[in-house]
Amino acid sequence: MLKVKDTLRATVNLTFDGRVIKVFHGPKAEERFANEVRVLRHLEARGCGFVPRLLEADAGRLRIVTTNCGSRVEHLDAARTQELFAELEKFGVRHDDPDIRNVTYRQSDGRFCLIDFELATLLPGSDSVPK
Numbered sequence: 001m002l003k004v005k006d007t008l009r010a011t012v013n014l015t016f017d018g019r020v021i022k023v024f025h026g027p028k029a030e031e032r033f034a035n036e037v038r039v040l041r042h043l044e045a046r047g048c049g050f051v052p053r054l055l056e057a058d059a060g061r062l063r064i065v066t067t068n069c070g071s072r073v074e075h076l077d078a079a080r081t082q083e084l085f086a087e088l089e090k091f092g093v094r095h096d097d098p099d100i101r102n103v104t105y106r107q108s109d110g111r112f113c114l115i116d117f118e119l120a121t122l123l124p125g126s127d128s129v130p131k
Helices: 029-045 078-089
Strands: 002-006 010-014 019-024 054-058 063-067 103-106 111-114
Touching: 019 029, 029 054, 029 063, 078 111
Parallel strands: none
Antiparallel strands: 002 010, 010 019, 019 063, 054 063, 103 111
16 A cells, blocks of 8 residues: 555555545544545536545544545646636535645546545535436
């Protein structure tokens, strides 16, 4: 396993089989865990294809396992970054941390993706699955 993030709020490891394991800790860890799980489930139900898929959620250990959405992006112009986060809102989610550190690049299909939804907000009226 490769540790890719270790901060006050979370530790993130990448497994050799391509899964991402995130353990929440620090202030409001339970709340942030529950929010990220809720948002990822919401996005999956709406068919959002540029975010990780939630594979496991363990509330007792405040741990989630997701698919890997590629490697971190080092450089991306502000306009394109803004477009990505605006595209997410079409799925009923505002990221609330629209920084390049939350953008990845998935080489398999050439797609920029978004990660890290612990601070995200479900937008009003987004609670029903679109037809």
